[in-house]
Amino acid sequence: MTTDIQNSPEHAPSPRTQPGGRVLPRAISGQELVLIGVLIVLWVLLGVFTPAFLQPQSIQPLLANVAPIAMIGVGMTIIIITAGIDISVAGMVMVCAVVVAKLLAEAQMPLPVSILAGIVVGGLLGLVNGLLIAIGRVHPIIITFGTANIFLFLGLRIFDSKVVNGIPSSIAVLGRGEGGRLLGVPISFIITMIIVAIAWWYLRYTAGGRHFYALGSDSNAAALAGIRVRRRTILAYLVTGLLVGLASCIVIANGTQSLAPTVGRGIELQVIAAVVIGGTSILGGRGSVLGTVLGAILVQTVSSGVIQLGWPSQLANLFVGVAIIIAVGADLVQQRLRRKA
Amino acid sequence: MSQATHTPRQAEVKAEASRDRMTGILRAILTQRVLLVFILLVVVVGLMFIFDAVGLMRGNYNAAYMAGALTNVVPLAMLALAELIVIVTGRGAIDLSVGSMVSLVGMTFGFTYGLWGFPLIASVILAVVVGAVLGAVNGVLVAYLGFPALIATLATYYAYGSLAIVINNQQPINSPEIQGMYATAQPVPIPGLSGILPSIPLGIFLFLIPTVVIAWYLLNRSPYGRRLYATGTNDVAAQWAGIDVPWVRMRAFVLSGMISGLVAVVTVGQFASARPDAGTAGSGMALPAITIAVLGGVAITGGIGRVSGVVLATLLIVWLNAGILLLFPGNAGTQYQLLALGLVLVFAALLNGYTNRRFRVLS
Numbered sequence: 001m002t003t004d005i006q007n008s009p010e011h012a013p014s015p016r017t018q019p020g021g022r023v024l025p026r027a028i029s030g031q032e033l034v035l036i037g038v039l040i041v042l043w044v045l046l047g048v049f050t051p052a053f054l055q056p057q058s059i060q061p062l063l064a065n066v067a068p069i070a071m072i073g074v075g076m077t078i079i080i081i082t083a084g085i086d087i088s089v090a091g092m093v094m095v096c097a098v099v100v101a102k103l104l105a106e107a108q109m110p111l112p113v114s115i116l117a118g119i120v121v122g123g124l125l126g127l128v129n130g131l132l133i134a135i136g137r138v139h140p141i142i143i144t145f146g147t148a149n150i151f152l153f154l155g156l157r158i159f160d161s162k163v164v165n166g167i168p169s170s171i172a173v174l175g176r177g178e179g180g181r182l183l184g185v186p187i188s189f190i191i192t193m194i195i196v197a198i199a200w201w202y203l204r205y206t207a208g209g210r211h212f213y214a215l216g217s218d219s220n221a222a223a224l225a226g227i228r229v230r231r232r233t234i235l236a237y238l239v240t241g242l243l244v245g246l247a248s249c250i251v252i253a254n255g256t257q258s259l260a261p262t263v264g265r266g267i268e269l270q271v272i273a274a275v276v277i278g279g280t281s282i283l284g285g286r287g288s289v290l291g292t293v294l295g296a297i298l299v300q301t302v303s304s305g306v307i308q309l310g311w312p313s314q315l316a317n318l319f320v321g322v323a324i325i326i327a328v329g330a331d332l333v334q335q336r337l338r339r340k341a
Numbered sequence: 342m343s344q345a346t347h348t349p350r351q352a353e354v355k356a357e358a359s360r361d362r363m364t365g366i367l368r369a370i371l372t373q374r375v376l377l378v379f380i381l382l383v384v385v386v387g388l389m390f391i392f393d394a395v396g397l398m399r400g401n402y403n404a405a406y407m408a409g410a411l412t413n414v415v416p417l418a419m420l421a422l423a424e425l426i427v428i429v430t431g432r433g434a435i436d437l438s439v440g441s442m443v444s445l446v447g448m449t450f451g452f453t454y455g456l457w458g459f460p461l462i463a464s465v466i467l468a469v470v471v472g473a474v475l476g477a478v479n480g481v482l483v484a485y486l487g488f489p490a491l492i493a494t495l496a497t498y499y500a501y502g503s504l505a506i507v508i509n510n511q512q513p514i515n516s517p518e519i520q521g522m523y524a525t526a527q528p529v530p531i532p533g534l535s536g537i538l539p540s541i542p543l544g545i546f547l548f549l550i551p552t553v554v555i556a557w558y559l560l561n562r563s564p565y566g567r568r569l570y571a572t573g574t575n576d577v578a579a580q581w582a583g584i585d586v587p588w589v590r591m592r593a594f595v596l597s598g599m600i601s602g603l604v605a606v607v608t609v610g611q612f613a614s615a616r617p618d619a620g621t622a623g624s625g626m627a628l629p630a631i632t633i634a635v636l637g638g639v640a641i642t643g644g645i646g647r648v649s650g651v652v653l654a655t656l657l658i659v660w661l662n663a664g665i666l667l668l669f670p671g672n673a674g675t676q677y678q679l680l681a682l683g684l685v686l687v688f689a690a691l692l693n694g695y696t697n698r699r700f701r702v703l704s
Contacts, residue, residue, distance in 0.1 A: 011390070016364075046549070082579055085491070087628075108616035112613065114556075132691070136690070136691045136694050136695075136696050137698070138690040138691060138693065139641045139642070139692045140639055140688075141435075141491075141641060141688060142686065142690040143690055144685070144692060145628060145631060145635070145686060146632070146682075146683045146686035147631055147683060147687065147688070148628070148683070149632075149679045149680070149682045149683030150680060150683035150684065150687070151674050151678070152679050152683075153679040153680040153683065156672075156676045156679070157673075157676060161671070161672045219623055257486035269495060269498070269499075272495060273495065273499070276492050276495075282489045282491055282492055283489060303356065312506075312507050312511070313540070314503050314506040314511070315503055315507050316503070317499040317502060317503035318499065318500050318504060318507070320496075320499045321495075321496040321497060321498070321499035321500030321503065322496070322500065323498045324492060324495060324496035324499070325482070325488070325493070328488060328489075328492050328496075329486065329488070332487050332488065338485075
């Protein structure tokens with residue numbers, strides 16, 4: 001009799017909840033806990049071996065350098081959750097940065113107007129990607145390889161083979177120097193964390209946010225469930241473009257008074273590295289922006305740690321590569337164990 | 342009476358037949374990528390000759406100039422073939438690390454041939470072997486440990502590129518032996534045809550043609566090729582058909598590494614120096630190689646792609662770039678090359694998508 005009662009409809013577990021009553025995955029995934037652990041170990045080790053590392057003057061620029069990577073990483077996380085990818089962010093950074101720099105230095109526009117212009121330009125470029133991918137229904141990696149070249153062309157044309165000089169110090173408010181700090185924390189990092197918090201809440205607790213995951217798990221099923229797949233896809237690339245626009249301003253501010261046509265080079269792979277180290281699955285449907293921030297901090301910690309230990313700075317990329325393998329490998333092992341369980 | 346009704350119908354039938362033929366031609370052009378790229382190639386070269394004739398060029402766009410540009414075809418076509426072999430295995434397989442492998446193997450070649458005095462043949466063979474080992478690391482990660490190829494090769498792109506720079510303290514190797522390698526990048530006249538055809542870069546005969554022939558044979562005439570395409574088309578079906586799918590993928594990455602190793606020797610010859618950033622400077626060698634592979638009709642989803650398409654696509658891009666250099670002065674030329682590459686790729690990709698939907702080609 002008891003079994004009958006357990007199997008009766010009112011006692012049967014609702015199909016919407018997993019055993020344990022959870023609908024959503026845990027707020028902090030195992031991958032993120034591992035990352036936090038690794039970061040703590042790294043920081044302690046670096047603090048022991050190089051006393052300069054745990055000083056504010058070493059942590060502050062580190063966070064300022066994390067800011068643009070993590071900010072673009074928020075957009076890239078959303079894109080990768082939808083099972084897409086965006087190779088063109090380096091080109092976008094170049095276009096946005098040179099536009100903002102020229103507005104500031106040559107057109108003498110006020111800072112807010114210039115930043116806004118950068119965000120609008122970034123949004124437009126992201127929209128181009130989104131429209132081509134959603135309407136053309138082509139694999140995102142191919143389209144963004146193409147637009148990457150086109151954006152680089154645009155950026156280099158605007159640069160006109162010259163370095164932009166005389167960027168006013170007003171932009172230092174987003175920089176890594178004294179002028180860019182609030183209570184000792186870089187303002188750019190605070191802005192990034194606010195964006196991360198909003199994105200984390202949106203992706204986790206709103207229907208619109210969950211649609212990105214549904215789309216990435218199975219776009220056909222998502223379409224049948226009534227999700228506007230094209231609109232979601234365009235939105236993911238548009239948001240990334242807007243964030244790239246803002247991040248480009250931070251990139252300028254972190255640099256010197258002049259901007260060279262090499263700006264943004266290689267940033268797309270740094271961002272993708274941060275996202276995948278953070279546990280977002282490149283196959284789509286799984287991931288969080290919190291992991292991306294941790295991934296970005298890890299990459300920056302490795303880079304600045306290598307320099308502070310007095311090793312050749314190029315060695316940092318070797319450790320970034322190893323970090324990617326370990327982080328994704330740990331995730332693969334977890335997945336396999338879960339499947340067996 | 343009967344004739345009056347007959348004639349319009351005949352015309353209709355004729356019109357329908359011609360429409361069918363038009364659709365057939367369109368279908369052939371769109372579904373046979375080799376044909377489309379060939380037509381584009383003829384159009385581009387034709388346009389460049391016209392621009393030259395009306396005096397828009399700053400130099401002569403002629404057969405000799407086109408032959409000189411072939412120097413750039415050698416590394417690009419070889420790496421695009423490497424990408425073809427990897428991408429065709431499907432499941433999002435791709436190799437981002439080819440540029441870094443070129444840098445790293447270039448440095449090891451610089452050590453063995455340039456500094457340690459190994460014989461040339463042994464050094465070249467060793468370069469291919471080192472490339473194979475580097476490719477095998479990618480292969481193990483992807484085929485046996487289950488890493489997504491994009492991630493595994495992104496990681497090794499970083500790792501190999503970093504090692505290449507650190508291995509000799511950021512210094513290039515320019516010993517006399519290495520500088521002597523420049524001979525392999527020089528143009529040579531074709532025996533017996535020197536008056537008719539312009540001189541062709543030696544690298545075409547030494548490296549590119551053997552690679553193309555071997556790749557063509559492997560993909561089209563060997564059992565391995567059949568397994569490769571079967572794996573890329575449907576790896577589950579391939580597994581059930583008794584194909585060792587991980588081993589097929591593994592070998593694809595090893596082949597990609599071996600070709601990258603050979604390209605390293607090519608670039609050492611072209612620069613007359615083993616440079617630690619040979620394959621990674623600027624935006625690197627991997628992105629153009631992947632772009633050309635896709636343009637040549639390699640489907641990123643696997644199972645589709647031909648050697649002839651990739652070779653034609655390389656010629657298209659290189660001769661287009663060579664023309665652009667003459668059309669725009671100075672830096673503008675290299676910048677417009679980026680635009681051309683991007684536009685051609687986006688155009689090809691959109692066309693691919695359209696073709697797949699219009700003609701329901703497997704993709």
